Amino acid sequence: xxxxxxxxxxxxxxxxxxxxxxxxxxxxxxxxxxxxxxxxxxxxxxxxxxxxxxxxxxxxxxxxxxxxxxxxxxxxxxxxxxxxxxxxxxxxxxxxxxxxxxxxxxxxxxxxxxxxxxxxxxxxxxxxxxxxxxxxxxxxxxxxxxxxxxxxxxxxxxxxxxxxxxxxxxxxxxxxxxxxxxxxxxxxxxxxxxxxxxxxxxxxxxxxxxxxxxxxxxxxxxxxxxxxxxxxxxxxxxxxxxxxxxxxxxxxxxxxxxxxxxxxxxxxxxxxxxxxxxxxxxxxxxxxxxxxxxxxxxxxxxxxxxxxxxxxxxxxxxxxxxxxxxx
Amino acid sequence: xxxxxxxxxxxxxxxxxxxxxxxxxxxxxxxxxxxxxxxxxxxxxxxxxxxxxxxxxxxxxxxxxxxxxxxxxxxxxxxxxxxxxxxxxxxxxxxxxxxxxxxxxxxxxxxxxxxxxxxxxxxxxxxxxxxxxxxxxxxxxxxxxxxxxxxxxxxxxxxxxxxxxxxxxxxxxxxxxxxxxxxxxxxxxxxxxxxxxxxxxxxxxxxxxxxxxxxxxxxxxxxxxxxxxxxxxxxxxxxxxxxxxxxxxxxxxxxxxxxxxxxxxxxxxxxxxxxxxxxxxxxxxxxxxxxxxxxxxxxxxxxxxxxxxxxxxxxxxxxxxxxxxxx
Numbered sequence: 001x002x003x004x005x006x007x008x009x010x011x012x013x014x015x016x017x018x019x020x021x022x023x024x025x026x027x028x029x030x031x032x033x034x035x036x037x038x039x040x041x042x043x044x045x046x047x048x049x050x051x052x053x054x055x056x057x058x059x060x061x062x063x064x065x066x067x068x069x070x071x072x073x074x075x076x077x078x079x080x081x082x083x084x085x086x087x088x089x090x091x092x093x094x095x096x097x098x099x100x101x102x103x104x105x106x107x108x109x110x111x112x113x114x115x116x117x118x119x120x121x122x123x124x125x126x127x128x129x130x131x132x133x134x135x136x137x138x139x140x141x142x143x144x145x146x147x148x149x150x151x152x153x154x155x156x157x158x159x160x161x162x163x164x165x166x167x168x169x170x171x172x173x174x175x176x177x178x179x180x181x182x183x184x185x186x187x188x189x190x191x192x193x194x195x196x197x198x199x200x201x202x203x204x205x206x207x208x209x210x211x212x213x214x215x216x217x218x219x220x221x222x223x224x225x226x227x228x229x230x231x232x233x234x235x236x237x238x239x240x241x242x243x244x245x246x247x248x249x250x251x252x253x254x255x256x257x258x259x260x261x262x263x264x265x266x267x268x269x270x271x272x273x274x275x276x277x278x279x280x281x282x283x284x285x286x287x288x289x290x291x292x293x294x295x296x297x298x299x300x301x302x303x304x305x306x307x308x309x310x311x312x313x314x315x316x317x318x319x320x321x322x323x324x325x326x327x
Numbered sequence: 328x329x330x331x332x333x334x335x336x337x338x339x340x341x342x343x344x345x346x347x348x349x350x351x352x353x354x355x356x357x358x359x360x361x362x363x364x365x366x367x368x369x370x371x372x373x374x375x376x377x378x379x380x381x382x383x384x385x386x387x388x389x390x391x392x393x394x395x396x397x398x399x400x401x402x403x404x405x406x407x408x409x410x411x412x413x414x415x416x417x418x419x420x421x422x423x424x425x426x427x428x429x430x431x432x433x434x435x436x437x438x439x440x441x442x443x444x445x446x447x448x449x450x451x452x453x454x455x456x457x458x459x460x461x462x463x464x465x466x467x468x469x470x471x472x473x474x475x476x477x478x479x480x481x482x483x484x485x486x487x488x489x490x491x492x493x494x495x496x497x498x499x500x501x502x503x504x505x506x507x508x509x510x511x512x513x514x515x516x517x518x519x520x521x522x523x524x525x526x527x528x529x530x531x532x533x534x535x536x537x538x539x540x541x542x543x544x545x546x547x548x549x550x551x552x553x554x555x556x557x558x559x560x561x562x563x564x565x566x567x568x569x570x571x572x573x574x575x576x577x578x579x580x581x582x583x584x585x586x587x588x589x590x591x592x593x594x595x596x597x598x599x600x601x602x603x604x605x606x607x608x609x610x611x612x613x614x615x616x617x618x619x620x621x622x623x624x625x626x627x628x629x630x631x632x633x634x635x636x637x638x639x640x641x642x643x644x645x646x647x648x649x650x651x652x653x654x
Contacts, residue, residue, distance in 0.1 A: 018585050022466045043587055098650050119654055126460070128654045129638060130597075133453070135653065136614040136641035137607075139349045183600070245591075258345050258610055260370055264572075264602035266610075270457075271598065273510070275591035280464075283585055283593075287463040307639040307649050311456060314463035322634050323425050326462065327446055327455045 001025060002293045003061065004286075005086070007032040007052065007078070008068035009040055011246065012091065015282030016066050017043055023286055025316045029062055030054075059085050063296075064289040066090075076101060083108040083116045083303070087292045089285050091121040098124070106303035115296035116303045117288045121281040122272060123147070127252045129306050130270035134254035138266060141256025144182045146174035146195060150248025150277060158223045159200055162216050164208030167236065169243040171199045174250065185255050185265040198229040201243050203236050248277035287314040328352060329620045330388060331613075332413070334359040334379065334405070335395035336367055338573065339418065342609030343393050344370055350613055352643045356389055357381075386412050390623075391616040393417075403428060410435040410443045410630070414619045416612050418448040425451070433630035442623035443630045444615045448608040449599060450474070454579045456633050457597035461581035465593060468583025471509045473501035473522060477575025477604060485550045486527055489543050491535030494563065496570040498526045501577065512582050512592040525556040528570055530563050575604035614641040 004020050006013045009031050020028045021044065028047040033040050037049040050058070055065075065086035067078050071094045079090045083105050092101050098119055109116045119125065123145070131143060152172045159168035178195050181188045200217055204210055214231045217224055234242075249272040258264050274280045288306070291313035295304070312322055331347050333340045336358050347355045348371065355374040360367050364376040377385070382392070392413035394405050398421045406417045410432050419428050425446055436443045446452065450472070458470060479499045486495035505522050508515045527544055531537055541558045545551055561569075576599040585591050601607045615633070618640035622631070639649055 015585070018587060022585065024466075095654065098654055099647065102650055124654045126464070126595075129460070131653045132638050132642060132649065133456070136617075136638075137453070137610050258342070258349065258603060258606040260345060264606055266602060266607050267598075267600040268453075269596075269598045269600075271594075271596045273594040273596075275593060276585060279585040279591055280593050283464050290463075305650060305654055307654070308637050308646070310635050310637045311459050311463075312634040315459060319635070320426065322459065323429055323632060326458045327422070327425055327451045327632055327634070 001027045002290060003027055003029045003063045004289060005030045005032060005055075005058070005062040005065045006068055007055065007065060007082070008074070009033055009042065009049075010068065011278035012281060013068035014043070015276065015278035015280070016068060016285055017282070018279050019282040019286035020044075022283070023290070023316070026286065026290065030058065055082065055085065062086060063293045064089060066285055066289060076104070079116070079118060080104040080108040083114055084112040085114075087114050087296045088116045089120050089289050089292055090116075090118050091125070091281055091285060092119045093121065093124055095124065102303050102305070110302045113301050115292050115301050117292055117305065117309070118303060119305055120285050120288045122274075122284060123250070125281070125284050125306055126272070127250070127270070130252045130268075131254070132307055134252070134256075134268045134270075138254055138256025138258075138268065140258070140262070141254050141266075142187050144190075144253045144255075145250065146179055146253070147250040148172040148174050148196065148248065150250070150274070151243075151246050153246075155198065155200075155223055158220060159202060159217055162213055164205050164213050165202055166205050167203040167239055169201045169239065171201075173197045173199055179251065179253070182253050182255065183267055183269065185267055187255060192226045193228060196227060198224055198227045200229065200231045201234050201239065202231060203239050204233055245275065246277045247275050248280075249273045290314060290316065328354045329617060330354055330356045330390045331616060332357045332359060332382075332385070332389040332392045333395055334382065334392060334409070335401070336360055336369065336376075337395065338605035339608060340393075340395035341370070342603065342605035342607070343395060343612055344609070345606050346609040346613035347371075347616075349610070350617070350643070353613065353617065357385065382409065382412065389413060390620045391416060393612055393616060403431075406443070406445060407431040407435040410441055411439040412441075414441050414623045415443045416447050416616050416619055417443075417445050418452070418608055418612060419446045420448065420451055422451065429630050429632070437629045440628050442619050442628050444619055444632065444636070445630060446632055447612050447615045449601075449611060450577070452608070452611050452633055453599070454577070454597070457579045457595075458581070459634055461579070461583075461595045461597075465581055465583025465585070465595065467585075467589070468581050468593075469514050471517075471580045471582075472577065473506055473580070474577035475499040475501050475523065475575065477577070477601070478570075478573050480573075482525065482527075482550055485547060486529060486544055489540055491532050491540050492529055493532050494530040494566055496528045496566065498528075500524045500526055506578065506580075509580050509582065510594055510596065512594055514582060519553045520555060523554060525551055525554045527556065527558045528561050528566065529558060530566050531560055572602065573604045574602055575607075576600045617641060617643065
């Protein structure tokens with residue numbers, strides 16, 4: 001059994017917990033939190049909740065520690081720190097800072113003889129893998145990534161900070177016509193506005209100026225001003241009844257040409273339709289936790305990404321079984 | 328430069344040649360044939376055509392030899408034989424015999440210090456990879472593979488053997504309603520007949536009994552009797568004008584559930600739409616030829632499949648570049 005620890009018990013931590021329960025060779029041993037442990041109720045009866053401070057003393061009890069904090073401030077500090085004590089998986093998703101994060105984690109993990117995977121999930125993660133495979137198979141081609149329809153937590157939070165807004169759920173929606181043009185092999189040049197629209201469901205405070213709120217949303221730089229945005233004002237009851245999930249997904253598409261005269265076009269599409277973004281992310285992380293445990297046993301230490309790990313390491317089946325049943 | 332040799336210059340050999348020309352770090356050195364070399368005209372001016380016999384003397388000239396023969400009789404003999412002289416890639420696709428083929432190639436390659444990849448292409452190949460990744464990420468789920476719309480060479484050949492048939496092109500077509508039911512997460516149980524239909528375009532000999540031909544096609548065991556088949560009789564001119572390509576493709580779909588009460592459904596779909604089956608297969612093979620050359624330099628010998636190779640090996644970019652641009 002691979003003994004798993006989870007640090008951070010928000011949406012992602014709960015998603016990882018669900019995923020671990022689906023893998024028969026894995027066992028959740030402990031959840032670590034910065035909160036008062038007695039205030040955290042988990043779903044796994046056999047696991048215990050500890051304060052973060054206990055992490056320094058439990059290195060013998062856990063094969064892989066999964067870090068479920070945020071990319072802005074938690075992971076840049078936590079992943080290198082705990083890579084010196086544990087094999088670690090994180091879902092660091094600030095694309096621009098990945099090289100720096102990788103170097104920090106790699107140094108810590110190598111010095112301690114530990115194995116780590118950073119930026120694990122679906123984007124970065126499964127989408128990255130599909131970008132890489134498709135680029136290698138079709139070197140003469142063009143990449144497209146569409147996201148949604150799905151809830152963007154960052155955009156929902158941004159709207160919540162507007163004066164008079166009690167709650168918001170923001171959906172990122174791919175433009176179907178743009179996706180169809182890409183799938184047809186036309187290689188369109190698409191602006192930000194042509195690829196995605198944004199849809200906001202907003203609960204306003206009583207008496208708030210709805211026209212002002214709608215205008216503030218639509219003109220917000222970086223988040224909304226480059227998109228066509230629709231704003232719906234709804235009640236708290238409607239929010240709870242219709243927008244309590246965290247669905248997401250999207251498509252990675254690469255089109256490319258082959259042939260003596262580039263006469264043949266090929267389209268590769270990888271598409272995810274997810275009822276729960278954090279549970280699917282947790283499921284990807286669990287598979288890579290298995291790989292991390294196995295790589296470490298083989299002495300392959302340091303920081304890895306999904307690019308560096310042979311797919312067979314993700315499976316609990318043997319090479320013989322994989323070749324017989326999945327090849 | 329990775330120096331590539333191709334053995335067998337049919338549709339697949341030509342597809343590999345096109346693919347090599349798209350990879351700037353690869354160079355086609357030679358094409359080997361069992362025919363009279365002077366009868367084989369290739370598209371790469373800088374490469375030469377040799378008889379198969381020359382293969383025993385050219386081990387110093389070629390980094391990776393790509394075997395483009397058939398799976399029925401060519402590859403079971405050729406791949407183990409040449410794995411003792413070269414790093415080799417093949418596209419062996421007789422699923423039931425893969426374990427035996429793997430063992431034969433592995434023994435030969437290990438004894439000679441060579442690195443080989445077998446069963447490389449899109450199915451087996453990219454479809455297998457996607458089955459594996461999706462199974463690892465969603466352990467509680469169900470797999471579906473749909474093929475087409477595309478030309479099946481085996482079914483086209485079977486029809487051509489019927490008395491009175493001059494030519495045939497057979498298309499395998501996925502049933503859209505079945506795919507939509509799968510994509511909706513309904514986990515349908517589908518019979519062979521419910522998943523695919525078959526469509527035949529037939530050129531008959533003058534005066535042939537068309538009703539008899541149609542009946543022989545539709546009732547042919549293994550090939551057609553389990554499917555709903557449509558037969559169109561066309562002229563040779565129509566065949567040439569409308570059915571000269573070798574398009575193919577399909578979808579690997581896995582649906583699975585997560586959550587405390589399995590309340591969330593996820594759908595992973597990998598879809599290929601290919602103008603040319605052999606050129607796309609050749610493109611996958613070229614990427615794995617790069618991996619084989621690199622693995623052999625690192626001393627990782629023996630037989631591999633797509634499951635055993637970390638994706639980064641397929642790319643000519645460095646780890647730093649991949650992390651910065653594709654993760």
